[in-house]
Amino acid sequence: MGMTITEKILAAHAGKESVEPGELIEAQVDLVLGNDITAPIAIQEFRDLGIPKVFDNEKIALIPDHFTPNKDIKSAEQVKVLREFAREQNIRHFYDVGRVGVEHALLPELGLARPGMVIIGADSHTCTYGALGAFSTGSGSTDMAAAMATGKAWFRIPESMKFVYKGKLNKYVTGKDLILHTIGNIGVDGALYRAMEFTGEAISVLTVEERLSMANMAIEAGGKNGIIAPDEKTLEYVKKRTGADFTVYTSDSDAKYIDIIEYDMTKVEPIVAYPHLPSNAKPARESGVKIDQVFIGSCTNGRIEDLRVAAELLKGRKVHKDVRLIVIPATQEVYAMALKEGLLSIFLEAEGAVSAPTCGPCLGGHMGILAEGERCLATSNRNFVGRMGHPKSEVYLANPAVAAASAVKGVICHPDELD
Numbered sequence: 001m002g003m004t005i006t007e008k009i010l011a012a013h014a015g016k017e018s019v020e021p022g023e024l025i026e027a028q029v030d031l032v033l034g035n036d037i038t039a040p041i042a043i044q045e046f047r048d049l050g051i052p053k054v055f056d057n058e059k060i061a062l063i064p065d066h067f068t069p070n071k072d073i074k075s076a077e078q079v080k081v082l083r084e085f086a087r088e089q090n091i092r093h094f095y096d097v098g099r100v101g102v103e104h105a106l107l108p109e110l111g112l113a114r115p116g117m118v119i120i121g122a123d124s125h126t127c128t129y130g131a132l133g134a135f136s137t138g139s140g141s142t143d144m145a146a147a148m149a150t151g152k153a154w155f156r157i158p159e160s161m162k163f164v165y166k167g168k169l170n171k172y173v174t175g176k177d178l179i180l181h182t183i184g185n186i187g188v189d190g191a192l193y194r195a196m197e198f199t200g201e202a203i204s205v206l207t208v209e210e211r212l213s214m215a216n217m218a219i220e221a222g223g224k225n226g227i228i229a230p231d232e233k234t235l236e237y238v239k240k241r242t243g244a245d246f247t248v249y250t251s252d253s254d255a256k257y258i259d260i261i262e263y264d265m266t267k268v269e270p271i272v273a274y275p276h277l278p279s280n281a282k283p284a285r286e287s288g289v290k291i292d293q294v295f296i297g298s299c300t301n302g303r304i305e306d307l308r309v310a311a312e313l314l315k316g317r318k319v320h321k322d323v324r325l326i327v328i329p330a331t332q333e334v335y336a337m338a339l340k341e342g343l344l345s346i347f348l349e350a351e352g353a354v355s356a357p358t359c360g361p362c363l364g365g366h367m368g369i370l371a372e373g374e375r376c377l378a379t380s381n382r383n384f385v386g387r388m389g390h391p392k393s394e395v396y397l398a399n400p401a402v403a404a405a406s407a408v409k410g411v412i413c414h415p416d417e418l419d
Contacts, residue, residue: 002252004160005229006195009135009249013118021159021258029059031112032147033121035103036064040081042122045145054089055151061093061112062086063103068358071366101331101357104128104216104299108208109331111242115230116249120144120153125299125381127218130227131211132234133248137225158224159258160195160251165202167266172415175210176301176379176399178202179217180271181263184281192222194258197251202265203228208237209303216300217381220278272377272412273397276385284402287412291396293324293376294407295388297355298362301379301400302330304337310404311343313415314350320410325352326368332357352407364388370395377412379403 003011003018011019013027034042039062046054054060062082067075079096086094093112095101104125107113115133119126122144129136139153147153165178178198183190196218203211211228218226228234229250238246272287274280296302296310307329319325327347329335335357338344347354361368362380370376370389375396378388383395396412405415 001256002254004195004197004251004255004257005133005227005249006135006160006197006225007157009116009118010155010157012247019157021157023157025155025157026152027118027155029120029147029151029153030117031059031061031119032144033061033063033103033107033119033123033126034144035123036066036075036078036082038122038141038144040078041141042144042148043081043085045142046148049145049149051149054091054148057090058092059151060091060148061107062091063095063100063106065100065103065357066359066363067365068100069097069356099332101334102299102302102359105303105330105334108132108212109241109333111238111244114238114242114244114246115234116247120147124219125216127223127225128212128216128299130218130225131208131215132238133228133230135225135227138219158193158195160197160255161191162197162199162257162260164260164262165198165200165265166262167202167264169202169205169265170269172270172399172401173265173268174399175206175214177268177271178265179214180273180278180281180397181268183217183221183279184271184273186221186261188220188277188279189222191218193224196221196223196226198226198228204231207305208233209305213300217278220381270399270402270414272402273383275383275394275396278381278383278397284398284412285414289375289396289412290410291323291377291406291412292374293326293368293370294403295326295328295361295368295376295378295380296400296403297326297328297330298359298378298380299330300381302328302334304334306379306400307334307338307343308341310400311346313401313404313418314352314408315346317350317408319351319407323407323410325350325407326355326361327352328355328360328367329357361388377403377406
């Protein structure tokens with residue numbers, strides 16, 4: 001019996017010829033990630049182990065991105081813990097203000113996430129890097145501490161589900177819509193502790209950035225990881241950013257899947273996830289919901305092509321008088337590119353606000369907290385109760401084109417409604 005791409009990567013890192021779903025393994029990890037919320041706990045756990053040095057100072061990334069720049073004393077103290085630990089341990093991949101970016105956009109950009117790697121991170125959206133053909137998954141802070149000490153982690157081999165996306169994509173439909181459509185179909189626990197393998201004609205035409213958005217939200221369906229087999233686009237993306245070695249894995253033709261689901265993408269239009277679950281997915285064209293705020297950014301849709309799409313729709317237009325538009329480039333590089341291309345001027349002329357790279361409003365941290373009764377349309381990944389502020393506020397999820405068009409209209413709409 002053949003193996004899936006996920007099974008092959010885990011087998012290789014466990015030193016085994018093959019593995020099966022349900023099997024427990026101890027695997028070598030290639031990268032350990034922590035941020036300003038989760039890493040301080042892991043660092044304390046690491047110290048409690050009494051181990052003087054991390055297993056490899058070049059295989060740990062500490063990214064203080066959630067409250068960047070620090071919004072208050074508590075967040076400043078959190079980052080101080082990371083900063084001092086990074087100096088003490090000579091952590092190569094620590095990025096502070098002026099160099100920092102939203103972690104799941106920054107690591108691929110820096111070439112730190114590559115095909116065939118095993119990556120764990122004390123953040124649930126670590127599954128993002130599966131878009132590059134890596135096994136990448138979220139972990140707890142204790143697991144992060146153990147991995148920093150030993151370079152290893154325990155895994156139960158997940159069952160794999162294959163999602164096949166057929167047909168040509170309609171205008172304004174992106175990877176964000178594919179994953180929202182999928183979660184809307186199977187539910188927030190439809191892939192619980194399973195590997196979500198994305199394939200098909202529609203996947204092949206997606207940009208790497210769109211694929212990163214898809215893998216990012218595998219956790220919103222309960223997935224252990226999301227993964228896409230590397231193709232020429234993937235290899236070009238990775239080689240442009242690093243000269244480091246990597247291994248490409250693909251699923252065998254006779255690999256076993258617990259389920260195979262096919263979608264006809266010709267029938268899918270831009271989608272909005274309504275409160276309070278990413279699975280509450282409906283066509284944007286049927287909405288018309290009045291909004292108070294639009295947020296374009298996050299680890300899901302804060303990359304340069306996301307900002308380009310939004311700017312194209314906002315150019316020559318003004319944000320609705322009753323709407324606040326907040327645009328946050330995901331990294332310093334994205335910010336610099338947006339500045340050079342004139343995108344920031346378009347956002348400012350449209351009367352939007354632009355921030356330095358940060359997770360900020362996505363988790364209700366800062367830079368756009370919602371008051372009671374307010375509604376925000378966001379390009380982020382989660383719309384749980386109180387996610388962006390007051391527990392009686394509402395968060396809707398959509399792609400950047402829908403977000404930009406809705407900022408102009410003042411209600412959630414399909415982008416072609418601006419025509």
